[in-house]
Amino acid sequence: MVIVALKLDAVAQDTGAVKKLIRIAEDQRARFPAEKLYLQFDRPNYTTYDTIWFKASLFNAATYSPSRLSSKVYIELINDSSSVVNRFAIPMVSGLGQGYIVLNEKINDGTYTVRAYTNWMQNFGDDTYFSKQFYVGKPSDQGSWLISEQHILKTLPQGNEVSIALKLSNLNNAVIPYRDIELRLTEGKKTLFKNNYLTSDGGNIIANFIxxxxxxxxxxxxxxxxxxxxxxxxxxxxxxxxxxxxxLQFMPEGGNLVNGLSSRVAFKAISEDGLGTPVNGKILSNTGREVCNFATVHNGMGSFFIMPQASETYAAKYELNGVTHSVPLPLAQPSGLALRVDNLSSPDSLYVYIRTTPEIAAANKPYSLIIQSAGEIYLGLSFKISRGFTNIQLAKNNFMSGIVGFTVIDADNKPLCERRIFIDHHDRLNLEIADPQSRYQPKDSIALNVNVCDVNGAPVIGSFAVAVTDDAFIKADPLADNIVSRLLLTSELKGYIETPGWYFASDNINTAIALDELMLAQGWTGFDWDKALQVVPLQPKFKPEPDNRLTGTLRNLFNKPAKDSKLNLFSISKKYGLLVFDTVSNARGEFVFDNLPLLDTISYTLRVNNKKDKASTADIVLDIFKPADVTGNGVRLMPWYMHVKDTAMLAYFNRPQPPRYNGIDISEVKGRLLKEVKIKAGKPNIIVGQYSGYVQKEFAEKELVEAGKTTLYDLISRKVGGFGTGHLYRESIFGKATYHEQPALVVGMTMVSDIIVDGQGTSIMSADGKGSDPQTAIDFMKSIGADDVKNIKIAEGMNMFITVTTRSGNGIFTRPAFNILSYRPVPLCLPRQFYRPKYDVKSAAAFTPRPTIHWEPNLITDKNGRASLSFFAADKPGTYTVIIEGTDMNGNFGRQTGKMVISPPVRAATTQSAVK
Incomplete structure (x- = not known):
């Protein structure tokens, strides 16, 4: 614990209770150490068919050293319908990892979120996850449009009439005339209005709706x-x-308003788009008394002081577009404590003021103040408030940079007041970018040197990521989240934080005030005292993953642990061939396969035997990764093509595009790529025994393995509409649907004539010899598990039939193997080299523009704090932005940007390059 100098108006009491609280809290932190995660991307904007490059840094939240709890980070690409369109994991080594996301032909344009978290982080809630929202747009060669929209609103008795004017143009600002379009207004998934229109010769549309x-x-x-x-x-x-x-939301400092005690109240005004919006008004009592005025300061946030009275309630009134609105303030408590922390009056000290109502002061009960920061408890003290107040002065240099939390706890260990502040000592790493050569031309090889030292000037060994982007296409946002704002600020705040980089862009009183109001308004996802002080210590719901492992439990017929059972793990890899591992379950039936090889996609098969090495009846229960639920942040980004004013964005989406081929990454092609030949073909035809037909639906091995022990009947029922059992069906596609006493498998009104398993049919003659017995097929589909099968095809010709290929090859006699389980983990994304073209400077041919000129995810500085990198300039003059971020994984991190100018080649003059 850090010892700090205190100035108390009340004498500190016996600290035995405080020491107990600290022991409880420290024990809880030891068992639940928090993690912080940051992802750096190569650029902020992407189009379809681009590749997103990123680097991940995973820290112990208290020390900013590498987290030892997690060997992998799960990456999800989520669309604007809250559906995960891509999920994979990247391996982490010493807290560092890298990966990429290919925006292939399956990715449509729209708003996307990259979300990243570890399995362990799920114990702390989604506020601790890393997320970044951006828009993936269509480039011009895919018919992208620019849209301008204006509307007029008129209130009518039956509703609100909207007259909307739209103008459509292409990326060269040429209007789109005489184009048939459909216009639809939706509220979530519900359609409110739909109509067809033809654009005018000026590309305009006029629409009216209620x-x-x-x-x-x-x-x-x-x-x-x-x-x-x-x-x-x-x-x-x-x-x-x-x-x-x-x-309009109100957040009293400390948590509550108390009658007779002056309190600071923060507020935040959030518009329909989920972002802060300016607002101003008055605070009035229920008697009509004007208490004070209020007005936003930054991003919809502000604060005011109020002393509530016992006989009054309060509301905020403001006017918006001619309409007066009233929002009630939180009700004041009749008695209690008020906490105020002053972090602005002095550059060296902060002041804690605790006030209470007279009846609580007269009771002279003990209270505790706990101060915590960076995952550690800095100070704990007991005090009494017999005089009705306690004042504490603390030196700021006793705290690390970042968020500091203050909590007042009563004698029953109940938190009464909480407040968070931000302290910044400006002690980040100093990064210097320098180029050793002064003359560069287009297509030249460029070398950059990086020098890194700490705040005291000592050289630093660390890992850094460098992104070099072309200013003609990419406009870097200096106010966006970065490694500094993420680790110190946004990783510990609730909700969406606008322009977090703004709070670190300058050091002045206005920034300090806005930052303090941000801390009041959006709180902190810090230590949960209610959970920590529970009598029964909490156990983590989500386990750590310190290495690439597979764990689980064996249970016997009576759901008791199956101990000392032998397990074999099989897998086939292109790189390693057949992989075989074995282990034995412990007394609790638990088993572990440690340090499994890192492979991008793999499927495991587990087999369990008893002590006599015979097939066991024990159930295999795997500790399978369960993805976090997808929840939106309430922020709706306006697409880039609306009311375009940014010339760099327009150039970015209008730039020439390289050839695209479905399923092919052009950067990985080593030789000459032949022209694409498109073969138009219908659905594949299969012939099995007496049946012939076209495949209507196919289930591949990956999907079957992921379905686990789900029966084939349940799996197909979920995936194929109309599949099930029924009495009303036709026996062939030319037949007529009639009622049958014997139920059969059907797809819609068509009977599934046969299930052909490993080439063997299930169409067994009925007892009367008049036809097949469809119950055999039903029984098979309801008894076999999906992971016992390698492939399923549903085909239709003269008859509807299904082919099934099992793992054992035992045909219809295949039964679920209770001692065998197949499992396909979340695929791993292994590191790949960023594409670096080598230009022939003598060639006059034009090259495809590159928004990201270079991406270096793992630049390591030596003991002198130095490192170098090289890359090729593009084939045209211009300016580049260089962004470098990184950490020494020992508590220090930093960020730096620079500019590089590539001048056109001129014979009579020299070409100049500079990094600023």
Whole structure:
């Protein structure tokens, strides 16, 4: 614990209770150490078919050293419908990892979120996950449009009439005339309005519709569909005017208002798009008395002081678009404590003021103040408030940079007041970018030197990622989240934080005030005292993953642990061939396969035998990774193509594109790529025994393994509409559906004539010899597990039939193997080299523009704090932005940006390059 100098107006009491609290808290932290995760990307914008490059850094939250709890980080790409379109894991070594996401032909344009977390982080909630939201757009060669929208709102008795004017143009600002489009207004998934239009010769559309009075303006979207090529353009629609909706929230300092005690109240005004919005008004009592004025300072946030009275309630009144709104303040408590922390008056000290009502002061009960920061408890002290107040002065240099939390706890260990502040000592790493050569031309090889030292000037060994982007296409946002703002600020705050880099861009009083109000308004996802002080210590729901392992439990017929059972793990890899591992379950039936090889995609088969080395009846229960639920952050980004004013964005999406081929990454092609030959073919035809037909649906091995012990009947029922059992069906496609006493497998109204398992049919003659007995097929589908099968095809010709290929090859006699389990873990994304073209400087041929000129995810500085990298400039003059971020994984991290100018080649003059 750090010892700090205190100045108390009240004498500190016996600290035995505080020491007990600290022991409980430290024990809880030891068992639940938090992690912090940061991802650095090569650039902020992407188009379809681009590749997202990133580096991950995973820290112990208390020390900023490498986290030893997690050997992998799970990466998810989530679309604007909250569906995960890609999920994989990257291996972490000493807290560092790297990966990439290919935005292939399966990725449509729209708003996406990259979410990253470890299995262990799920114990702390999704506020601790890393997430980054961005828009993936279509480039011009895919028919991308620019859209301008204006509207007028008129209130009518039956609703609100909206007159909307749209103008459509291409990326060269040429209008789109005489184009058939569909315009649709939606509220979430519900369609409120739909109509077809033809654009005018100026690319314009005029539409009118009635907006229901109860429509949720936070969920409205306009969808434009180009009926010629089926391209879709969707964007949020905010009617504004008298329908503009603001969510005004109030957060009293310390947590509660108390009658008779002055308190600071923070507020935040959030507009329909989920972002802060300016607002101002007055605080009035229920008697009409004006208490004070309030106005936002930054990103919809502000604060004011109020002393509530016992006989009054309070509301905030403000006017918006001619409409007066009233929002009640939280009700004040009749008695209690008020906590105020002053972090702005002095550059060297902070002041803690604790006030209480007279009856609590007269009781003279003991209280505790706990101060914590960076995952550690800095100070704990006991005090009494017999005089009604306690003042504490603390030196700021006793705390690390970052968020500091203050909690007042009563004698029953109940937290009463909490407050978070931010302290910044400006002690980040100093990064210097320098180029050793002064002359560069397009296509030249460029060398950069990086020098890194700490705040005291000592050289630093660390790992850094460097991104070099072309300013003609990429406009770096200096206010966006970065490694400094993420680790010190946003990783410990609730909700969405706008422009977090702004709070570190300058050091002045206005920034300090805005940062303090951010801390008041959005709190901290820090230590949970209620959980820590529970009588029964909590056990982690989600286990750590310190290495690439597979764990689980064996249970016998009576659900008791199956101890001393032998397990074999089999897998086949292109790199290693047949892999075989074995282990033995312990007395609790638990087993572990440690340090499994890192392979991008792999399927495991587990087999368990008893002590006599015979097949066991024990159930294998794996500790399988369960993904976190997807929850939105309430922020709706406006697509880039709406009201375009950014010339760099326009150039980015309008740039020439390389050839694209489905399933092929052009950067990995080593030789000459032949022209694509498109073969038009129908559905594959299969012939099995007496049956012939076209495949309507196929289940591959990966999908079957992931379904686990789900029966084939249940799996197909979920995936194929109309599949099940029924009495009303036709026996062939030319037959007529009639009622049958004997139920059969059906797809819609068509009977499944046969299940052909490993080439053997299940169509067994009935007892009367008049036809087949469909019950055999039903029994088979309801008894066999999906992971016992390698492939399923549903085909239709003269008859509907299904082919099944089992793992054992035992045909219809295949039964679930209770001692065998197949499992396919989340695939791993292994590191890959960033594509680096080598230009022939003598060639005059044009090259495809590259928004990311170079990406270096693991630049290691030596003992002198130095490192170098090289890359090729593009084939045109311009300016580049160089961004470097990284850490020594020992508590220090930093960020630096620079500019590089590549001048055009001029014979009579020299080409100059500079990094600023």
């Amino acid at each position: 907006l229901p009075k109860k429509a949720d303006t936070r969920q409205l979207s306009l969808l434009i569909t180009d009926k010629t090529n089926k391209n879709k353009y969707s964007f949020p629609f905010y009617p504004g005017g008298q329908l503009q909706d603001i969510d």
